Amino acid sequence: MKASGTMRGAVSELKEFERQAEAEKRQIAAVRENGVGLLTPELLERYSDKTNLPAQELVLAYGRLGGTVSFTPEQLHQMYLARKRREEKFNNRIYGVKIASLLRASRPADKERAKEVRNATLYQRKGNLLFFRVSGREQPFYRVQIRLENWQEALYTATPAMRAVREVLQGRVSIECPCGRHQYWYRYLATIGKYAIDPLEHDFPKIRNPKLTGCCCKHVLRAIRELGSNRVLLVLARQMDAERKKPGFKSVERKQMFNQSDLNILISRRLHRDAMAALRKYKAAADAMEKKQTPRRSSAVLQGIDPKVVQAVGDIARLYRQLNMDSGEAIRGIADKYKLNAAQIDAILKEDRA
Numbered sequence: 001m002k003a004s005g006t007m008r009g010a011v012s013e014l015k016e017f018e019r020q021a022e023a024e025k026r027q028i029a030a031v032r033e034n035g036v037g038l039l040t041p042e043l044l045e046r047y048s049d050k051t052n053l054p055a056q057e058l059v060l061a062y063g064r065l066g067g068t069v070s071f072t073p074e075q076l077h078q079m080y081l082a083r084k085r086r087e088e089k090f091n092n093r094i095y096g097v098k099i100a101s102l103l104r105a106s107r108p109a110d111k112e113r114a115k116e117v118r119n120a121t122l123y124q125r126k127g128n129l130l131f132f133r134v135s136g137r138e139q140p141f142y143r144v145q146i147r148l149e150n151w152q153e154a155l156y157t158a159t160p161a162m163r164a165v166r167e168v169l170q171g172r173v174s175i176e177c178p179c180g181r182h183q184y185w186y187r188y189l190a191t192i193g194k195y196a197i198d199p200l201e202h203d204f205p206k207i208r209n210p211k212l213t214g215c216c217c218k219h220v221l222r223a224i225r226e227l228g229s230n231r232v233l234l235v236l237a238r239q240m241d242a243e244r245k246k247p248g249f250k251s252v253e254r255k256q257m258f259n260q261s262d263l264n265i266l267i268s269r270r271l272h273r274d275a276m277a278a279l280r281k282y283k284a285a286a287d288a289m290e291k292k293q294t295p296r297r298s299s300a301v302l303q304g305i306d307p308k309v310v311q312a313v314g315d316i317a318r319l320y321r322q323l324n325m326d327s328g329e330a331i332r333g334i335a336d337k338y339k340l341n342a343a344q345i346d347a348i349l350k351e352d353r354a
């Protein structure tokens, strides 16, 4: 069949991309090991005290062709201050920063460029670490990583998966992109702000970004946009449901590409529309429950129960069935909250299937 053939092709493409991204990571690390002329934390620390600055200019190697670049003590002191300000701006005792803060701190120029980035696909997960394949210009794709710092704690709650994931996405995240913009401008900021993912960068970006402004490259911004999409929300909710069912809550710490059915949602346009429709229903059910809208008739065993609750339970059960997700958790949550007993839940589900 053509559709499944296309999907198989997409999966092997993604596998090949992942192999390349790993090779590229090793290569960048090797080049970085041999870095020259680095403005290390220790070096910068010598310029912390304005009243006691070293007298001489600092001359550092620039590039690998024998060039040099020099800085006055006052320039270095300004860089030291820029680092201090940046450290204070982000709470650096906790890992990750909220997406809203990342967006606020990003430069308008990067946001503009992000609009031209064609595609970002979430394809793989390692515990709380998500991998995106993002279109690039210098090379076809970059592997952007986003770590959801609140994923683990959300796993242990009884909050229905869909809502739990939505909360996780509003929580703190850390970021990484292998592109030059991130490497030379922003990785140092991410490291001192404690929202970097390996590799970290401890040496000051003295040439490109001495004032330490900006935050995300266009690839990270594009991945963040995808992270906010309904299809990602759905797949992550399915992942969370599956992970919660594992004995002893063992989390998937191995790197794992999503299975066919999740990749279908993440890649296919048609299924994306289906997922959107399912999600709209879910939202409607949740809204109905909260706003207590139009009731519908109920059977005898359900007398005395708020009809909107009855409807919400039915809607959620149906949605989870459509998505092949276990609705147990979600329904138990509602049952607890609204004090429904097992017979009442059964009646609702029976009525709903009828």
Ligand SMILES: [Zn+2]
Pocket: 142, 177, 178, 179, 180, 181, 182, 217, 218, 219, 220
């Ligand atoms: Zn990038």
